[in-house]
Amino acid sequence: MFNNILVAYDGSSSSRAAVDRALELAKASNAEVTLLTVAPSVAPLVGLSGVSIEELDAELRQWAGRTAREGASTASNGLNVHTVTRSGHIGEEIVAQIEAGGYDLVVLGSRGRGRLTSELFGSANGYVHFHSRIPLLSISADESNSGVEGETTLAGAAAH
Secondary structure (H helix, E strand, O other): OOOEEEEEOOOOHHHHHHHHHHHHHHHHHOOEEEEEEEEOOOOHHHHHHOOOHHHHHHHHHHHHHHHHHHHHOOOOOOOEEEEEEEEOOHHHHHHHHHHHHOOOEEEEEOOOOOHHHHHHHOOHHHHHHHHOOOOEEEEOHHHHOOOOOOOEEEEOOOOO
């Protein structure tokens, strides 16, 4: 069914649920999985606070590497899991990875922040949905709460 699955992971409970689901799908269809962690960009104004932009950027990149390895360590033996780290805007970096990697499914956790909050602060799921040409499997935040089943949504690729 799927041959090459991309899953974004940031260590949150919803992203852990997304990794679990992606690994289940990969095992069922003998697919490869790429686990992507995106370190946020350091805002140029941070330097005005006396914090070194270079040091903070290095710390964020180290965090991304550790986080990606943590997510990949949950895979069972026999699954082919790759890790990729990027730095920048999460939605843009997920789409860039999709375009670079020949994936046929992207799996993302959803924090369930609601429509208004997502409109104000942005939503990685929304960005990927409207800028990607592959299906998006969105795992709701409820799915990661102590075994309570939440809503899983498979959105088709946006029409271009």
